[in-house]
Amino acid sequence: MNGHVLSSCEAGILRLTLDDEDTRNSLSETMMAKLTAALKAGAQDACVRVIVIAAKGPAFSSGHNLKEITAHRGDADKGAAYFAALFQSCTELMLAVVQNPKPVIAEVAGLASAAGCQLVASCDLAIAAETARFCTPGVNIGLFCSTPMVPLSRNVAQKHAMEMLLTGDVFDAAEALRMGLVNRVVPASALSQTVTELATKIASKSMVTIRIGKQAFYRQRELPLEDAYAYTAQVMAENLLTRDAEEGISAFIGRRPPQWSDET
Template sequence: MTNLLKRHTDEMGITTLTLSQPERRNSLSLGMLDALGEALEDIAADSATRVVVIAAEGKVFCAGHDLKEIRDQLDSHEFQLALFKRCSEVMQQVVNLPKPVIARVAGVATAAGCQLVASCDLAVAETSARFATPGVNIGLFCSTPMVALSRDVSRKHAMEMLLTGEMIDAARAEQLGLVNRVVDESLLDETVYAMARTIAEKSGHTLKIGKGAFYKQLEMPLADAYDYTARVMAENLLADDAREGICAFLDKRKPEWQDR
């Protein structure tokens, strides 16, 4: 890993990616995006990883894009387009990763940082965490963060965040569905990793099937979604782990997953 991003995998296959540039508010510079994208690409093919946790050092989870970097390249449309395209690619990597991703949110998550939280499958925040898409305040509407945000919360709530640029607290973020749980700072790691361990105990093959199907069916009309997921379930039953899981349940024993 680079000095921008730390990576650690424990004995249960929980890989933690930690944004480690607190002096720059863990901003999503092009370098940080490249580090995160490369790590996700590697993890996608890493059989040892079952669940991913995205965390950050310092008092800010992620302040979004690095405005100093953007200011230095204001006259380069080519750079700006490359930056936002790279960010979009990384967010899609999170969604398309065949393993569940949990955001561990301590501190502030704004703009593309809020986008990162919204892109994760699950999110746990400490009580003092805050969220915003404040681009409108500096004349740069949070258009790419809008994509993830509008798929996580209702349209009117997303538009309120985008149009006002105002901060919301963790409790409000939980009400809106941006995060799953809000806990005291002392319980953040315990809650995040208990959730991760619970998921890591499942069949990796089943999780891959389920996560992929979840996001795909969301974009379909109701009848098409049911037709698609019926086929997914029928194909899922052909997997060794599905047969093992059913037999283990009926035999009242713990399943032995083969991840296939």
């Protein structure tokens, strides 16, 4: 079955590379299962500090595998059960990114379409090459990109998200940067180096602090203002009790580099 994920880890940076150029790195059943498993394994591996999701070939990911979807229209229920399970698997994948205690960076060199764009939007950070393109074209084939809409609408302004969703148009990297879908746009030749430098900088921080902060970020933004402050105040008070907060403050006052324990 199609769907390969190459995995390598160096200096605390786990690089997961989508490798199925024949289907433009579609998020097939196999691809989603392997990527989800790799993300969950990275979450549990103490040697992993940052995760990068990249891709081989001209496409980051073309989204769901439409041939797999079409093959199940002949099922007794016309594919209803398969479709429900498919989108549940996709949800599990996206949550494996957002709920991962390690920061996840998308490295986008080519086209990120539909669920592929959803994956980029779900990552904590995204760096794009000038050659990258982004779209949610489901409307063009009678299938509104409803699940990609979830992270997209949480990353870009409402009218930008609606334009992408309603038109299905392809947006270049510069426009994606203007909309806030990606953090930076760099020449294709500098993409991997830029991502590695960013990942290395993040990997140098206290991992317990990063974990606390990432979890708090996604929880607080769904809360009303007063509740968000109450929640984050509690988080910061508890964060101050960790060994790394004590060490970090002591190192700052003493004007020396901190020595992280990565323990609570």
